[in-house]
Amino acid sequence: MKALVFKGPNEIGLEERPIPKAGPGQAVIRISLTTICGTDVHIVKGEYPVRNGLVIGHEAVGTIHELGAGLSGYKTGDRVLVGAITPCGQCNACLGGNLSQCGGVMGGWKLGNTMDGVQAEYALIPNAQANMALIPEELNDEKVILLADIASTGFSASESAQVKIGDSVAIFAEGPIGLCATAGAKLRGAGQIFAVDSNPVRLEQAMKMGADHAINIGQQDPVAEILKLTGGRGVDVAIEALGRAETFENALRVLRPGGTLSSLGVYSGKLTIPLEPFAAGLGDHKIVTTLCPGGKERMRRLMELVLHQRVDLTPLITHRYKLDEIVEAYSLFSQQKDGVLKVAIEVA
Numbered sequence: 001m002k003a004l005v006f007k008g009p010n011e012i013g014l015e016e017r018p019i020p021k022a023g024p025g026q027a028v029i030r031i032s033l034t035t036i037c038g039t040d041v042h043i044v045k046g047e048y049p050v051r052n053g054l055v056i057g058h059e060a061v062g063t064i065h066e067l068g069a070g071l072s073g074y075k076t077g078d079r080v081l082v083g084a085i086t087p088c089g090q091c092n093a094c095l096g097g098n099l100s101q102c103g104g105v106m107g108g109w110k111l112g113n114t115m116d117g118v119q120a121e122y123a124l125i126p127n128a129q130a131n132m133a134l135i136p137e138e139l140n141d142e143k144v145i146l147l148a149d150i151a152s153t154g155f156s157a158s159e160s161a162q163v164k165i166g167d168s169v170a171i172f173a174e175g176p177i178g179l180c181a182t183a184g185a186k187l188r189g190a191g192q193i194f195a196v197d198s199n200p201v202r203l204e205q206a207m208k209m210g211a212d213h214a215i216n217i218g219q220q221d222p223v224a225e226i227l228k229l230t231g232g233r234g235v236d237v238a239i240e241a242l243g244r245a246e247t248f249e250n251a252l253r254v255l256r257p258g259g260t261l262s263s264l265g266v267y268s269g270k271l272t273i274p275l276e277p278f279a280a281g282l283g284d285h286k287i288v289t290t291l292c293p294g295g296k297e298r299m300r301r302l303m304e305l306v307l308h309q310r311v312d313l314t315p316l317i318t319h320r321y322k323l324d325e326i327v328e329a330y331s332l333f334s335q336q337k338d339g340v341l342k343v344a345i346e347v348a
Helices: 038-044 141-147 150-160 176-187 200-209 222-229 245-253 296-307 323-334
Strands: 002-008 011-016 027-035 060-067 079-082 122-125 132-134 169-172 193-197 213-216 235-240 255-263 286-289 317-322 342-346
Touching (some): 002 323, 027 141, 141 296, 150 255, 169 245, 176 200, 193 222, 200 213, 213 222, 317 323
Parallel strands (some): 169 193, 235 255, 255 286
Antiparallel strands (some): 027 122
16 A cells, blocks of 8 residues: 655655454544644644654545454444544543543544554554544545644634633634634634734634634734733633744733633743743633644534534635645645645545
8 A cells, every 4th residue: 555654854755555453442444534633734843743754644534445453333434534543442541431531641542643644544542442533434534634624623722711702712823723713713603803914815714613803913912912902801711723932822812811822732942831820820811722623523513513514614625635746735735825724645
């Protein structure tokens, strides 16, 4: 089979690999559609360490090719969505409700991190009973592929922050994750939603996803603008969706006393908390972090939102490539060329 392999920082390529075999509790799926995630770009650049020779990628739709012993409720040929996070469902973290932290810090993220991922023709799925969600016939691959990671992650920002009806929410960075965070804030019943970015294409899409105000940081000071629009009060929830110190600080600066900063970004380098907006630690602020929720029940619930037309993520897929063209797709996505939001990689 063909698979995209990480060979070292800034070096990837397609290689021939044997089709994996399913052991007990595992399944092999034939990938039909996958995507490139911002985290994949961090890996390729060497900003997030993985082993050389790893098949990368963690967002997949496919059909079951082989089932290992011990699985029930599935058959070969079933079309399934697999989350980016594949918890075992049985360890202390999973049983305590922290599926993303299965087995240890970030342990739920296995595909394309600690084991071969899904930017390939076939992929081995661990703990398959807990992680393969059957796709309703009414939904095509593109309708559900973004649920595997960016939608689950983006929506989780408002869930972790416990956004309430009428809350004001600011989203810093309207990349694919931020756009889904915008949609998630709307789904949770937020009142005023502020979208912050420097890219006019992304800001325009954010307005379509539910934002009320588009703030271009190339033209305005986002902190001053948000404080002005909230009458100096600040927002109830600020979401950081980029992973940079400056956006984290700006998110903190627009929070009202007692507000919540919900962080989704993948940070590299030093992150500090400025004392003044943090009220020297006495402002009753809350800082929460969330790794993409996973597991088949999460995928099922997200598909319910799509099935019943509560959300449509297909406008975020702006470019489509074949697996043979995936290196070219990485170049486009990592350099944010041609108004790209999300790239779909057609495999089968």
